[in-house]
Every structure is written in structure tokens, then in C-alpha cells.
Amino acid sequence: MSAAEIVDPTQSPASDRRRIFQILGPLVGVLLVIAAITGISLHNYQTTRRGAISLSNDLLRSQQRYVTQEVSDYLAPASIGALIAQDMFRDPLTNATPDTFMLYGRSILTHTPQVDSFYIANDQGQFWMITRHGQDGFEQTHFQTDNGKQVYHHVYTDKDGNVTGEGADPADGYNVVTRPWFAKAVKHQNDPERQLHWTDPYAYISTHQFIITASLAFDGHDGHKSVFAINISLNQLTSFLNKLQVGRSGQAVIVDMHGQIIAGHNVAVGQDPKTFDPGNVFLDPKTQPVFTHALNRFRIKGPGTGVVQARGRNYVTIASELPFVHRHWVLLLNAPESDFADFAQTARRQNIGFSLLVVGLASILALALVAQGRHVERLRKRLQRGRDQVRAENASLLEIASTPDLFDPAHEVPILTEALTARTSARRASLWRLLPDGDRLLCEDAFDPARDVHSTGVEISQRENGKLFEALEEGHTLSIADASQDERTQNFQRVIMRAVGANTLLFQPVRNAHKTVGAIVLEDPGQPETMEHIIAIVASIVALRFAKPFDGAAEDGKTGLTVPAEKHDTRFDEGFLLAPSDTTAGEPVAAGVYPQVPVMVISFVDPYAPDRDSIARAMNVIRALSLEIQKIARDSGLFSVQVVSNRLVLVGGCSQTPDPSAAVRLADAAVSIREACLSSLAAADLDPVFRIGMDVGSVMASELGESPSVFNIWGDALNGAELLTGSAPDAGTIQVSEQAYMILREHFLFRARGMFYLPNSGITRSFILAGRR
Structure with a gap:
């Protein structure tokens, strides 16, 4: 028979299933609670995160509309001023100062800080400019020829137009009609969609301003072409964007489709003021990866929102067009997702804390259920062992009761010692009869279940076991864990118990009519809590057997002891x-x-x-x-x-x-x-x-x-x-x-x-x- 076919009859599949359920049931319950809490927490977090991102997108769109409107308002003076100018300055230009133009310029410059300067020129080479000078003054510049030399003639005035000084700078080779703002305005004069021409941003060295020029061509009363130009300083736009609050730590920047920065967050940070060229500043993928990714997304997908991952963080971005110039400008805004989703992180941490608390309580409950289940299982096993013990004792009693000549000492009854070892799991059980002289105990039957052997005939005397015989006479039950250390049983352990390697001893005197007639000895008993009944039953039977008179002649015949017939007188000291x-x-x-x-x-x-x-x-x-x-x-x-x-x-x-x-x-x-x-x-x-x-x-x-x-x-x-x-x-x-x-x-x-x-x-x-x- 193979090992797989061997069945242990003591193991019940139902008991195994019940034990597994008692342990795994609560654990599976806790795992389900953990899984449910984890799923709910993740769902809540994802829902909250999506809500936060949606809210952040709405906020960024609102911010984008606000910035777009602000940029439109910022550049509006150029459009409105040019339209007004074409109606105001149709008179022919001469070398005389155009007072209307100067008055108009001083007024706009006073009330519109983003306007840097104004130009007016015609196709005959006449050119006038007005710009700020000093704290509250103005500078009027006229391009003219003196003694065959081209110069810029400067007139400095206060806010009321009073002259405070004059100056001149050489202007050799200057031709106003070739300037981009003049030539392009004339070219698109009749184009209704691009009638107002915007130049590319450029640096104005004298004022350290980053300038964009809007120019408009119109026909004068003398039939010549005239161009009015207004210069808008992007420095003010950059300052506005730097002060703009996007979330808690967001940024905004305006770029063109090539990535050149028009205005935006910290454009000049880390730059040398002497060599800084604002017209040559582009997005850097290393230092500005979020804006770079956002612009690339705009080039592919067009305007809209998105999430960009950079520097180990998520950023919410938005890109939109600013259709005010011939080349599209793009407004880019970004803000860390955490600026809008911090409450989601806080809620997640709180959920995790509450979840851990619930899991801990559930685990404690599960452990309590497991412990209670194991306790119930132990009680059930104890009750089952009790029932099994009762059935086994009943079976032993039935077997003992069915034994013929049970109370006849002349007949051997091995069932008694066998029942003792079976019910007490003892290493060996023996029955000892107290001989009539009261000085000796004779072993009538000793059963060794390990070897399945019965033995008899061993005898111990009171002379070597005085203390043990005293306990026997007094009728005291001895339960000794280490018989070799107890003076009452030391000799018994050396002579009898050591042969089978036993050390624990249960010595039960057997009495009949208040008189000791023998003893029951159990060596290394294994079930002390279940041995009381079987020992009492066997002791009652043994008492009746030992109460009958003992045949001394039979004793002498059984022992078979012989005495040497003679003594040798030889000395054995030759060693x-x-x-x-x-x-x-x-x-x-x-x-x-x-x-x-x-x-x-x-x-x-x-x-x-x-x-x-x-x-x-x-x-x-x-x-x-x-x-x-x-x-x-x-x-x-x-x-x-x-x-x-x-x-x-x-x-x-x-x-x-x-x-x-x-x-x-x-x-x-x-x-x-x-x-x-x-x-x-x-x-x-x-x-x-x-x-x-x-x-x-x-x-x-x-x-x-x-x-x-x-x-x-x-x-x-x-x-x-x-x-x-x-x-x-x-x-x-x-x-x-x-x-x-x-x-x-x-x-x-x-x-x-x-x-x-x-x-x-x-x-x-x-x-x-x-x-x-």
C-alpha cells in the first residue's frame, strides 16, 4: 500500500474543515475589510483628485480669461490710438513741430504707463517722435538735415510743454521709409485684417525697454503716405505677469510659437543687465520643463488644459492664443497640482489614519474570534476526550467484567494491567501483593505495552524500602515526578523502574476492609486527569483478589530460589x-x-x-x-x-x-x-x-x-x-x-x-x- 492510501482514522475531514474555517474565516474577513477600505479610499482619493484637477482647470481657465483680458487691455492703446491718430494727423508734415501730435503723445504717455513712445513719419522722410524723459518730462525727437548732415534733434520739455533743453545726435544713413514698422504698415494699408501692423518684439537700447510697435498707414491731405506708430513696453507686461497669482506658486508666461518669451515670469533672472537682450530669450527645457511641455502640447493639440509631470511633481497647465499680432502669441499658465489638491492629500492621510484604526480594530476582533474559536475547539476536544474516555472506560469495564475467574487469585488476569496502561498511557503498570508477613511486596503482574510483555515474580522487601512500606501501610497515594530524588522511592526506582527508563511514579495502595493488601504502581503515567476512575475500578477488583489467603507453598514454588550448598574458602585477593x-x-x-x-x-x-x-x-x-x-x-x-x-x-x-x-x-x-x-x-x-x-x-x-x-x-x-x-x-x-x-x-x-x-x-x-x- 502506498503512503497516499494510508488513512489516519483519528483525523476527521469535518474537524479539519472546522479548524481551517475558525482560523481562516476571521482572517479572510479582516482581509476583505482591508480590501474594501483600500478600494473605498482609493476611489475617494481618485474622485477627489479628479475633482481637484477639474476645479484647478476651471480656476486656470478663469485666470486665463483674466490674463487674456488684461493683455488685450494692455495692448488696446495701440489699436485705439492708431485709429484716432489717422483722423487727427492728416495734415502735411513739415519741419515745424506738429503741436497736435506732441500734445496727443504727452497726454497718452502721461495716462498710459505701458506706452513707451509715438512715431509719425511720411514718405518724404519727415520723422517725429515723442517719448518720456526723466521723472515727469518728455523728449521730442525730429529727424532733419543740418548743413548737409543728418541728425536727430532733441527737444526736452516738462509736463506742461515748456522747453527745458535741446540736443542732437548724428543720424547718418537713417531712412524712415525703410524701417519695418513704416514699410509693413504701408504694405498692409488696404488689408482690413492686418491694417494695423505689429512688429516683432525688440530691445530699445536707450531706455532698456522690450518694445513692440504697432503702426498704421494713412493718406494725408497732401496725397503723401503717412504712418503713425505707437510703441508698447513689454516690461510692464512682464511685471504684471510676475505679480499675477496663479494658485499658490503658479507661473504665467507669454511666448510665440517658436518658444521666444514675450513677457513672463522672471524673464531676466540670472541675466547680466549690461548684456541682457530681451529679444533673444527662449524657453529652456532644463529650467522651464513645464512651460516647454505645455507649449509642445499646444503645438500638437491646440489650446486647452493638461497635466504635465516634471521634477517628480504633477503640474496643471493651460495654453491659449492671444490673437492680437500677426504672429500668434500663446499664453501659458501652470500651477502644481498640490496647490489645488492639498485638501485631497490631507483627506487621503486622514482616510488612511481612519482606515488603519478600523483595520486595527478589525484585526483585534479577528484575533479575538480566532482565540474564541480555538477556545471553543479546545473545550469541544476536552468534552470529546471525556466522552471517549467514558466510552473507553466502559469498554474496559465490559472487557474486565467478561473475564472469567476475575476474583480468583489462582488465575492470572492480564486484562487489569493492560487496561491500566491503555487508559493512563503509562510506561508500565504493575500489581503488587502484600505478602502475609507484611515485610514484602510480590509483583503478581507487570505489563510493558512498548514490548507487549507481561512479567511477574519480582519482590521487594521492607528492609530496603522502609519509607515506601510506611506510605503503603498508611494508605497514602504517592504521585512523584522524580522518583530517584524522593527518599521513599529512591531504591524502588533504582531496582525496578530504571530497567525501563521510567522516572515518574504513581503508587496507589490497595486496601480491603481498612487493611492494606497490595498496591498498584504506574510508571510514567501520561494522563493523570483521566486515571482516577480506572484506578479505582482496578483497585476494587485487586482488593477482592488479594483479600483471599495466600498459599505460602505456592509462593516458595514460584520463586524457585536456591541456596548454595557449600561455601568456598578461597581468597580472591590475587588481583x-x-x-x-x-x-x-x-x-x-x-x-x-x-x-x-x-x-x-x-x-x-x-x-x-x-x-x-x-x-x-x-x-x-x-x-x-x-x-x-x-x-x-x-x-x-x-x-x-x-x-x-x-x-x-x-x-x-x-x-x-x-x-x-x-x-x-x-x-x-x-x-x-x-x-x-x-x-x-x-x-x-x-x-x-x-x-x-x-x-x-x-x-x-x-x-x-x-x-x-x-x-x-x-x-x-x-x-x-x-x-x-x-x-x-x-x-x-x-x-x-x-x-x-x-x-x-x-x-x-x-x-x-x-x-x-x-x-x-x-x-x-x-x-x-x-x-x-
């Missing part, structure tokens, strides 16, 4: 090169824990070899070394030297009172033994094949057995010395623990080895003993 009795005057060593015992382990490589000669040579070296080591140990006053396979265990001293001199004697012996081993192995042409480890710590010591008996030690010091021996870096080195180093550092030379891991103790340091100081 000692230096027996402990040699240093204790024949008195046996008291059994117990010795807190500070120096222990050294010398490990040799296994001497086994495949050929006889090598074996014989190795055995000769071993015998010689054993004699040397035995002699060194006696001379050093060591406590004992024991041979264990290919290892030697040397004990410097064994007393209840710590004796630092014992560690010093053992270290002296280590140095001497190392030298002896190196010398003997070198003489036999053998490599150094030994390592030495030394530790100081607690050990347990005792005489084992009786007639014969043998002395033995075990504990931390011995284990540490063996580990130090096995981890010594090089053959022939002596590695000592940090505890040994602290005692010996005043007497011997050491070098640090590094960190060393000691089981059950953790990280410590080790050192290499080099020699005596």
Missing part, C-alpha cells in the same frame, strides 16, 4: 600488587563513603599478539614492570595497587579525614612509574603504550563477601581517573583533574590541557603533570 591489608595492619577497611581519595589509573595497550615470540617478550616486560610498580608503590606508601585486566588502579590513601599528603605520594609514584615504564619499554624496543590519569574525589569502599572477602572501591574519583586516562593526549603522559591540580600545584609542575567534560558533573579543566618542582 592486588599492593593489598590494602598491607597498610592497615591486617584490619579490614570500614565500608562507607570516603570524601577525598586520590585515585590513579594506568592503562596499557592490550599486549595480545598473534605470534608466540611477541607474546613472550611482552609478558617478560609486563612481569618486570609489575615488580617495579610494586616496589615504587611500597616505597611511596600507597594504600593499594590493583590489577584489572590491562589497567592498574592505584589508591594513594583511604581515610575518612582528607589527607593531602596521600595525593602527593600518589603523584610522586606516578612520576616514578612513568620513568620506570619508559625505561623498560625503551630497553625492550617498544613504543610507550601507556597513559596515566589521576583524580581526587569521593569513593565508596567496602570489603565484599566473607571468607574470602575482597576490597573494592567505586565512585567519582575512580570514574574520573579512568576518563582522564582514556583522554590523555599522548602516550606516556599524566593527565590530572582540576581537583588534583589544586592540591599538587605547590609541589609539581603542570601545563594546562584545556576543558574536559565529566559526566554528571559538567565542564571542568584538566592539566598535564610534567614533574617535581
Whole structure:
């Protein structure tokens, strides 16, 4: 069967769908709220933005109409003045001053600031001009010939026409009829659409004005052609456009179709006044990209509004014609979109803030719904587990009740322990009968579900488990998380529980008629909240089974214990090169824990070899070394030297009172033994094949057995010395623990080895003993 075909019966598709809905439902709801708010916010922003742009277009169109009207009014004096002039100045021109013309000019110049000057000329070369001079004066210029030289004769007057001075400038080669304003006016005299001729803007050097001239030709009473011209200063138009408020930071400019600036925003900014030529100023795409784009749009699409993006911002622009001259002028206005749509940005930020608040509240609600759903799901599962537990207990009770001879102690009933492990998820469950003497508990049945094995016959006594039997007699239930740390269960854990690696213990005494008859033991139970009922049920059944008299003969038959028929009187102390009795005057060593015992382990490589000669040579070296080591140990006053396979265990001293001199004697012996081993192995042409480890710590010591008996030690010091021996870096080195180093550092030379891991103790340091100081 493939893995895809395997179905877990504990998983319900409906439960999975419900769990997914509980989590995803609120999250999807929040996402829908976020999507709705985002869509509404974007729609509102776009609607507001379009409204703002539409409003800005309306405002710019209104501004455009206003500017157009202002420009028309600005240039109107030229049209009106020319029409009036052709009716006023039909009299022939002479060298005499045309008083009517001068009076007319002074009046217009006084009341119309945008008019710069007036010309009047005829086809006979007569030319008169009036312009401003000084604060309130005027300059009358007449082109004439004096003594064969052409000159401009200037007459300066005050505002009332009184002469204040005269002057003259050379005018060689000047011919008025060839001037563009004169020639073009004559050419278009009979053209009703272009009868009033406008020149291109040009700079008038003497007054630093940017001038445009409007001229009109008419016939005088003498039949000669006369031309009246009025000069309009565009400087005033530029000043007007600079002061014009377009939005908050908008600009306006008048250009022709070639991009030449007629008047507009900051035309002369950054220009040298001495060299500035206002007639040669064009739109710069680098510094004026908005106006450049707007003019290009006008060339393609004609007049209208648009949105231009430049410098990372959007600008609203409008372009319209100013059809007052022969070459079309174009009025361009622009303003940043933000000038009109700031309220939209503010509204968007507010909408975003409110949206985030709503999203946050919706998220909190969703999390609350998820948490509530999970809580309900946990309650549902708990109720379901309760129902399942009841059904399982009912099934177990039915199975137990249907077991034959349930209360007959002569028949085994494995269903009881199996039901306990099934309902409590225990690592192992066992039933213990209290024997009639009251000093022993006999395991009638122990079930290990991991191995599916039943066992019986194990027995514990009150002598080794006194505290546990006290709790049993008092009927106290013991629930212990770490049985190895509780004095009541320490021995039980070492003898019984450690075999299966269990540590948690539930010990339930079984009583019948107020008398203890046994106990139920659960090792590492997994469901403490559901075990009460099944334990009570099994305890009731077990109480009835254990209440029946116990057959002692059957007990003896079951145990099968045998007693040795005879004792051997042979001593097993041949493993000692230096027996402990040699240093204790024949008195046996008291059994117990010795807190500070120096222990050294010398490990040799296994001497086994495949050929006889090598074996014989190795055995000769071993015998010689054993004699040397035995002699060194006696001379050093060591406590004992024991041979264990290919290892030697040397004990410097064994007393209840710590004796630092014992560690010093053992270290002296280590140095001497190392030298002896190196010398003997070198003489036999053998490599150094030994390592030495030394530790100081607690050990347990005792005489084992009786007639014969043998002395033995075990504990931390011995284990540490063996580990130090096995981890010594090089053959022939002596590695000592940090505890040994602290005692010996005043007497011997050491070098640090590094960190060393000691089981059950953790990280410590080790050192290499080099020699005596």
C-alpha cells in the first residue's frame, strides 16, 4: 500500500474543515475589510483628485480669461490710438513741430504707463517722435538735415510743454521709409485684417525697454503716405505677469510659437543687465520643463488644459492664443497640482489614519474570534476526550467484567494491567501483593505495552524500602515526578523502574476492609486527569483478589530460589600488587563513603599478539614492570595497587579525614612509574603504550563477601581517573583533574590541557603533570 492510501482514522475531514474555517474565516474577513477600505479610499482619493484637477482647470481657465483680458487691455492703446491718430494727423508734415501730435503723445504717455513712445513719419522722410524723459518730462525727437548732415534733434520739455533743453545726435544713413514698422504698415494699408501692423518684439537700447510697435498707414491731405506708430513696453507686461497669482506658486508666461518669451515670469533672472537682450530669450527645457511641455502640447493639440509631470511633481497647465499680432502669441499658465489638491492629500492621510484604526480594530476582533474559536475547539476536544474516555472506560469495564475467574487469585488476569496502561498511557503498570508477613511486596503482574510483555515474580522487601512500606501501610497515594530524588522511592526506582527508563511514579495502595493488601504502581503515567476512575475500578477488583489467603507453598514454588550448598574458602585477593591489608595492619577497611581519595589509573595497550615470540617478550616486560610498580608503590606508601585486566588502579590513601599528603605520594609514584615504564619499554624496543590519569574525589569502599572477602572501591574519583586516562593526549603522559591540580600545584609542575567534560558533573579543566618542582 502506498503512503497516499494510508488513512489516519483519528483525523476527521469535518474537524479539519472546522479548524481551517475558525482560523481562516476571521482572517479572510479582516482581509476583505482591508480590501474594501483600500478600494473605498482609493476611489475617494481618485474622485477627489479628479475633482481637484477639474476645479484647478476651471480656476486656470478663469485666470486665463483674466490674463487674456488684461493683455488685450494692455495692448488696446495701440489699436485705439492708431485709429484716432489717422483722423487727427492728416495734415502735411513739415519741419515745424506738429503741436497736435506732441500734445496727443504727452497726454497718452502721461495716462498710459505701458506706452513707451509715438512715431509719425511720411514718405518724404519727415520723422517725429515723442517719448518720456526723466521723472515727469518728455523728449521730442525730429529727424532733419543740418548743413548737409543728418541728425536727430532733441527737444526736452516738462509736463506742461515748456522747453527745458535741446540736443542732437548724428543720424547718418537713417531712412524712415525703410524701417519695418513704416514699410509693413504701408504694405498692409488696404488689408482690413492686418491694417494695423505689429512688429516683432525688440530691445530699445536707450531706455532698456522690450518694445513692440504697432503702426498704421494713412493718406494725408497732401496725397503723401503717412504712418503713425505707437510703441508698447513689454516690461510692464512682464511685471504684471510676475505679480499675477496663479494658485499658490503658479507661473504665467507669454511666448510665440517658436518658444521666444514675450513677457513672463522672471524673464531676466540670472541675466547680466549690461548684456541682457530681451529679444533673444527662449524657453529652456532644463529650467522651464513645464512651460516647454505645455507649449509642445499646444503645438500638437491646440489650446486647452493638461497635466504635465516634471521634477517628480504633477503640474496643471493651460495654453491659449492671444490673437492680437500677426504672429500668434500663446499664453501659458501652470500651477502644481498640490496647490489645488492639498485638501485631497490631507483627506487621503486622514482616510488612511481612519482606515488603519478600523483595520486595527478589525484585526483585534479577528484575533479575538480566532482565540474564541480555538477556545471553543479546545473545550469541544476536552468534552470529546471525556466522552471517549467514558466510552473507553466502559469498554474496559465490559472487557474486565467478561473475564472469567476475575476474583480468583489462582488465575492470572492480564486484562487489569493492560487496561491500566491503555487508559493512563503509562510506561508500565504493575500489581503488587502484600505478602502475609507484611515485610514484602510480590509483583503478581507487570505489563510493558512498548514490548507487549507481561512479567511477574519480582519482590521487594521492607528492609530496603522502609519509607515506601510506611506510605503503603498508611494508605497514602504517592504521585512523584522524580522518583530517584524522593527518599521513599529512591531504591524502588533504582531496582525496578530504571530497567525501563521510567522516572515518574504513581503508587496507589490497595486496601480491603481498612487493611492494606497490595498496591498498584504506574510508571510514567501520561494522563493523570483521566486515571482516577480506572484506578479505582482496578483497585476494587485487586482488593477482592488479594483479600483471599495466600498459599505460602505456592509462593516458595514460584520463586524457585536456591541456596548454595557449600561455601568456598578461597581468597580472591590475587588481583592486588599492593593489598590494602598491607597498610592497615591486617584490619579490614570500614565500608562507607570516603570524601577525598586520590585515585590513579594506568592503562596499557592490550599486549595480545598473534605470534608466540611477541607474546613472550611482552609478558617478560609486563612481569618486570609489575615488580617495579610494586616496589615504587611500597616505597611511596600507597594504600593499594590493583590489577584489572590491562589497567592498574592505584589508591594513594583511604581515610575518612582528607589527607593531602596521600595525593602527593600518589603523584610522586606516578612520576616514578612513568620513568620506570619508559625505561623498560625503551630497553625492550617498544613504543610507550601507556597513559596515566589521576583524580581526587569521593569513593565508596567496602570489603565484599566473607571468607574470602575482597576490597573494592567505586565512585567519582575512580570514574574520573579512568576518563582522564582514556583522554590523555599522548602516550606516556599524566593527565590530572582540576581537583588534583589544586592540591599538587605547590609541589609539581603542570601545563594546562584545556576543558574536559565529566559526566554528571559538567565542564571542568584538566592539566598535564610534567614533574617535581
